[in-house]
Amino acid sequence: MRILNKLLFAVSCTALASSAYAQQASDGVVKIGILNDQSGVYADFGGKSSVEAARMAVQDHGGKVLGVPVEIVSADHQNKPDVAASIARQWYDTEKVDAIMELTTSSVALAVQGLSKDKKKITMTTGAATTDLTGKQCSPYGFHWAYDTHALAVGTGGALVENGGNKWFFLTADYAFGYSLEDQTSKFVKSKGGQVVGAVRHPLAATDYSSFLLQAQSSGANVIGMANAGLDTANAIKQAAEFGITQGGTRLAALLFTLAEVKGLGLKAAQGLTLTEGWYWDQSDENRAFAKKFMDKTGRMPNMIHMGTYSAVTQYLKAVEKAGSDATEPVAKLLHEMPVQDVFAKNGKVLPNGRMVYDMYLFQVKKPEESKSDWDMYKQLAKIPGDSAYMKAADSGCQVTQ
Missing domain, CATH: 3.40.50.2300 (Response regulator)
Structure with missing residues (x-):
């Protein structure tokens, strides 16, 4: 009986530890929103191919983080800041999205980053270019990833x-x-x-x-x-x-x-x-290998917006993993501190204003x-x-x- 009790106690402790670990990710899922132009002037620039790049990043990370699934949701903001802000607000308040990325069109990116700052949510912009994102309208939770003006x-x-x-x-x-x-x-x-x-x-x-x-x-x-x-x-x-x-x-x-x-x-x-x-895509064997996988899924070679989105999702998941939580404050802190080393950026670094620097x-x-x-x-x-x-x-x- 004593041995049985010990076994039951051990199993109970293991279950509790596993449950506590999983609960570090809010709502039992880590949800990332890709918000961009999917039907207008910038649809080829980022569009649905950026959504696929985000999904590839999740797949390459194993599909899970902190023991819970990672979900990609997406929407077309139609290059309208009010539409984008409305979608972002619904994502945060109703759909429990943890971070929003891509954000093609600078006016859209500024609007969503401003809203996200108020709600203490992370944005990682890969599609917009204005330096105001890491300048006069910067945010402690805002990151600018692929390029800027x-x-x-x-x-x-x-x-x-x-x-x-x-x-x-x-x-x-x-x-x-x-x-x-x-x-x-x-x-x-x-x-x-x-x-x-x-x-x-x-x-x-x-x-x-x-x-x-x-x-x-x-x-x-x-x-x-x-x-x-x-x-x-x-x-x-x-x-x-x-x-x-x-x-x-x-x-x-x-x-x-x-x-x-x-x-x-x-x-x-x-x-x-x-x-x-x-x-x-043709700069190295690593780039060519990734581009082939991307081509197989999308029918096209990736540009820096697609690759920047892949990198941003990858780095976010690494930060969540390292933080042991998807809470904004610790993840944002790690995104500022962690070097960026992936198929997109070599020896990248994030400045205090959220600008990711790479060649x-x-x-x-x-x-x-x-x-x-x-x-x-x-x-x-x-x-x-x-x-x-x-x-x-x-x-x-x-x-x-x-």
């Missing part, structure tokens, strides 16, 4: 000025992201000895860029900086080609353009463009005759060390300290 300005802007592209005219999307990208690139162009001769703003998802391009052409600029993204950039490049602008010697700088948009545009129209990304790359789009396969589109021109690409926390305007 400063890194794009240092990469693409710097390269063109140093190669004779010293007179810039900006074609700018008329919202927070466009303003930030124009401002950051303008400062960098001027710091390198270049000048800005003009700028014009266009609405999101415009269909006709002819008047804007003609203004740029008549300005005397030798570089037209596309301070926009997605289909806006692609359509402007197509119309520039129709007008013969590049044949006249004017260069097009795609300040935010990724592999997804180059593929959609085609090498014939995109050839010669310079752009900055944080990841390319960026300057690429040029290949000519059709240079491409050896369907997705063989880039040649690497330069590696931009993370400490050069990203703004120092002390210079960001962020008042948050950890």
